[in-house]
Amino acid sequence: MSNRHTSDSSKPKIIGIGDNGRDSLPSTYIEWIEQSDVLVGGERQLQYFPDYSGRKIVIKGSLTDIVSELKQETEQGRRIVILASGDPLFFGIGGYLSSKIQVDIYPGLSSVQLAFARTGDSWQDAEVVSLHGRSIKGLAQRIDGARKVALLTDGNNNPPVIARYLLSFGMTEYRAFVAENLDGEGERTGWFELQELADMAVDYFSSLNVVILKRKADAAVPQYSLGINDELFAQRKPDKGLITKKEVRVVSLAQLSLQPNSVVWDIGTCTGSVAIEAARIARQGEVYAIEKNEADLQNCLENMHRFRADITAVQGRAPEGLAAFPDPNAIFIGGSGGEMKELLHVCCTRLQPGGRIVLNAATIENLYEANRTIAEEGFATNITLAQISRSKPILDMTRFEGLNPVYIITAHRNDVTAQREQPDKQRTAKGGHPA
Numbered sequence: 001m002s003n004r005h006t007s008d009s010s011k012p013k014i015i016g017i018g019d020n021g022r023d024s025l026p027s028t029y030i031e032w033i034e035q036s037d038v039l040v041g042g043e044r045q046l047q048y049f050p051d052y053s054g055r056k057i058v059i060k061g062s063l064t065d066i067v068s069e070l071k072q073e074t075e076q077g078r079r080i081v082i083l084a085s086g087d088p089l090f091f092g093i094g095g096y097l098s099s100k101i102q103v104d105i106y107p108g109l110s111s112v113q114l115a116f117a118r119t120g121d122s123w124q125d126a127e128v129v130s131l132h133g134r135s136i137k138g139l140a141q142r143i144d145g146a147r148k149v150a151l152l153t154d155g156n157n158n159p160p161v162i163a164r165y166l167l168s169f170g171m172t173e174y175r176a177f178v179a180e181n182l183d184g185e186g187e188r189t190g191w192f193e194l195q196e197l198a199d200m201a202v203d204y205f206s207s208l209n210v211v212i213l214k215r216k217a218d219a220a221v222p223q224y225s226l227g228i229n230d231e232l233f234a235q236r237k238p239d240k241g242l243i244t245k246k247e248v249r250v251v252s253l254a255q256l257s258l259q260p261n262s263v264v265w266d267i268g269t270c271t272g273s274v275a276i277e278a279a280r281i282a283r284q285g286e287v288y289a290i291e292k293n294e295a296d297l298q299n300c301l302e303n304m305h306r307f308r309a310d311i312t313a314v315q316g317r318a319p320e321g322l323a324a325f326p327d328p329n330a331i332f333i334g335g336s337g338g339e340m341k342e343l344l345h346v347c348c349t350r351l352q353p354g355g356r357i358v359l360n361a362a363t364i365e366n367l368y369e370a371n372r373t374i375a376e377e378g379f380a381t382n383i384t385l386a387q388i389s390r391s392k393p394i395l396d397m398t399r400f401e402g403l404n405p406v407y408i409i410t411a412h413r414n415d416v417t418a419q420r421e422q423p424d425k426q427r428t429a430k431g432g433h434p435a
Helices: 027-035 063-075 094-100 111-119 139-143 159-168 194-198 246-256 273-281 294-306 340-350 364-376 415-430
Strands: 013-017 038-041 055-058 080-085 104-106 127-130 148-152 174-180 188-193 209-215 263-267 286-291 312-315 330-333 356-361 379-386 389-394 397-402 406-413
Touching: 013 027, 013 094, 027 080, 038 063, 063 080, 063 094, 111 148, 111 174, 111 209, 127 139, 139 159, 159 174, 159 194, 159 209, 174 194, 188 194, 246 273, 246 330, 246 356, 246 379, 246 406, 263 273, 263 340, 273 286, 273 294, 273 330, 286 294, 294 312, 330 340, 340 356, 340 364, 356 364, 364 379, 364 406
Parallel strands: 013 080, 013 104, 038 055, 038 080, 127 148, 263 286, 263 330, 286 312, 330 356
Antiparallel strands: 148 209, 174 188, 174 209, 356 406, 379 406, 389 397
16 A cells, blocks of 8 residues: 555645745645635735635634634535644644644745754754743753754744843853744844844844854863762852752652653752752753742852753742642652641642652651651652761871761652542543643
8 A cells, every 4th residue: 555645635734834925835735725715824824815715714812713613614625724834843733733633734844944054054963942932941951062952932032032041051152043034025144142142132133033052163061960069069158068968969869760851849959959950850841949048049049050950949938838839740858947747748749640759857856757747648658878978088098088877768659549549630630630
C-alpha cells in the first residue's frame, strides 16, 4: 500500500502562509483557498484575501469555539481552509486542531527557518524557545550553555526587554540577531551587542520579529556542574555556614528525583543553593523558594543571578507563604521555623502524585518529629545519616575535619495511600478538572 499523501477535499486544510501573503503560496494552495467555502485565520492572514467570496472566520479568543464551528461546517459539507503563520506545527495551531478534528496540513517556512537563513547559519543545533504569550521567567537556566538560541517574541518580550533580562544574569557571551517582518514589507535584519539592544526603545522594532542569540567564539562562559562549591555562594556574614553543604545538597537533590519539567519548592532556602541547583536540573520546570530572613533572601537573589537560575524567591514564613505556589512535584525543607507538623501537613496535601519530600534535620528531636508526622500523613520514609568529613591541610600533612551530621529524610506516598486516593483522582478527572 502506498503511503503517499494525497489531499482529501472533505477534510479542512491548514495552510502555512508567510508575511508576504499570497506570494508565499504555490498556485495549488491559492486554488484551494479560492474554491473553499470557509476561510479561517487571524486578522492579518485574512487580509491577504480581501476579495474572498466565502465565509470568513477570524481566530481570536478561545480555540474551543473555533473547533465547534469547524465541526459544524464540516458536517454540512463545506470546504474549509485554515491559514496559519509559517509552519502550523511549529508553535502554531496545527497541533491543537489536528488533535481535535481530522485535517490536512501544508506547512510553509517558519520564522526561525527564515531568520537562520538570513544569518547563513545552520539551526539544527539551536535551542528554540517561544516567549510568545509566555512569561520570560526561567529563560536563564533554559538557555544557559547553549551555543545558539532562537527566541519567538511578542509585545511584552521584545528584543530590548530580552537583552536587559540576559544582562541581568550576566549572559554577555551572546550577540543578538533581530529579524523583522521576514519575507514581508519592511523586512529588516541586523546584529546587535546586548547592551546596544538593551538601550533601545521597546517600540523600535516591529512586533513581528525573531531573535537569534549566538555565543561569541572567544566568550568565557562559566561552567557549573552538580555540586557547586559552598564558597562560591554569597552567604550571611560574619556567621557563614548557613548553607546546605555541597555533599548533603547533592544527596538531597538525588533523593528529590527531579525531572526536566518538575515544579519544586525550597522551604527555608537561605542562600538558595538547593533551589538554584534544582533549577539547573529542572530547566523546563519551575522553582519556588521561600525564606523568612530578609538578609538571607537578598543573598539568595544575588546567587540566583550569579548562577543563572531564574527562580521565584519570596520572603515569608512557611506554611502561610506557600498558598501562592503551584502544587509541586518535589519539596525540599531546609528549615521549618518551628511549625513542623503544620508545614508537613500542607506539603503532604499539596504534593502531586509520584512526588517526593526531602527534609534535612540536624537534631534527633527534629528527626523524630518529622518521621512521626510524615507517617501520620500516610507517607513512607527512608532516612540517610550523612556524616561528612573534609580534608584540611596541617603543616605538610592532611587531616580531616567533620561537618555537622545531617539526617536526610525522604518521604513519598506509600502504596496503600496511593491506592486509596486513586478513585478520588479518577472522579476529579472525569469532572473536567486536571488530573
